[in-house]
Amino acid sequence: MEPLTEVYILRTLDYRESSRLLFLYGKQGVQSALARGVKKLDAPHRHLAQTGHLVEVALSTSRLPTVKTMQRIELYQPLKQSLLAQTVSQVAQELIYYNTTDTDDHLKLFGFLKKWLKQLEHHAAHPFAPIELLLVFELKFFYLLGYGIRFTSCHVCGIDKPLYFEPKTAMVACADHVERLDEACDETQFALLKWALHLDVTTYTPKSTSFELLHPLMQLVNGLHSMFLGHVPKARTILQTLL
Missing domain, CATH: 1.20.1440.120 (Recombination protein O, C-terminal domain)
Structure with missing residues (x-):
């Protein structure tokens, strides 16, 4: 299982119909990751994958990492x-x-x-x-x-x-x-x-x-x-x- 990494979401871009490209900032600097299907109404990470949220993510090791899991830390409401x-x-x-x-x-x-x-x-x-x-x-x-x-x-x-x-x-x-x-x-x-x-x-x-x-x-x-x-x-x- 991929390790969880604490990151802050700097910005997001819509990707195709149901996915979103996330630009994450953490201890390793800025990196991008693909959140597949996150725009679907029943997507489990829909409310978390937003600009300005501090989250923990597990990413795949592919050339463009894919978000496997995401957990809330701070949403700064x-x-x-x-x-x-x-x-x-x-x-x-x-x-x-x-x-x-x-x-x-x-x-x-x-x-x-x-x-x-x-x-x-x-x-x-x-x-x-x-x-x-x-x-x-x-x-x-x-x-x-x-x-x-x-x-x-x-x-x-x-x-x-x-x-x-x-x-x-x-x-x-x-x-x-x-x-x-x-x-x-x-x-x-x-x-x-x-x-x-x-x-x-x-x-x-x-x-x-x-x-x-x-x-x-x-x-x-x-x-x-x-x-x-x-x-x-x-x-x-x-x-x-x-x-």
Whole structure:
């Protein structure tokens, strides 16, 4: 019997009349699998084989693995009841699907993803928490892909205060080495970015009190997407219209 593997369903595509192609993410990275007959009304895995579910699967060893069995772990129902939280989760799905490679640390990223989803589920109904959690996910995702921003010291001289973050260069600099002080993040924004990167997500509690603080940070991270990854996730563009 094939062993069970814990995976998160990043996306699904209809395949022929009754089947569905699943794109799964787990400790080994992204892989595809065919769920035969899963669209039939009496299919045992019909309600499980959906985007955004955490499941255990047993796959065949064929060139295109086939789902043999599937068991529920988490369905994250509260996310489906909040358009904001659901869209935030879709940003994470896009980032992982389109930007990870075989050489990335999937063991660490998958572990972080599960902890992050648990917090997103818990705070799904909060007016600001999903946006804060998105910033946490994105900054840590950049870091795990090798685009970490060093918020602790100036990138030129190493001094640790006062520091400024320059969005156009994604660099942290002191007053002597910042290129455009008028374009750098203010103290509150800098503190929130630093907090988001270094946060232990299992200890998360909502921090912001309004979208006025979060909106410029969303714009700033949009620029980081373009700089580091070359594009902004479609779900993130949709998210901007919800704020």
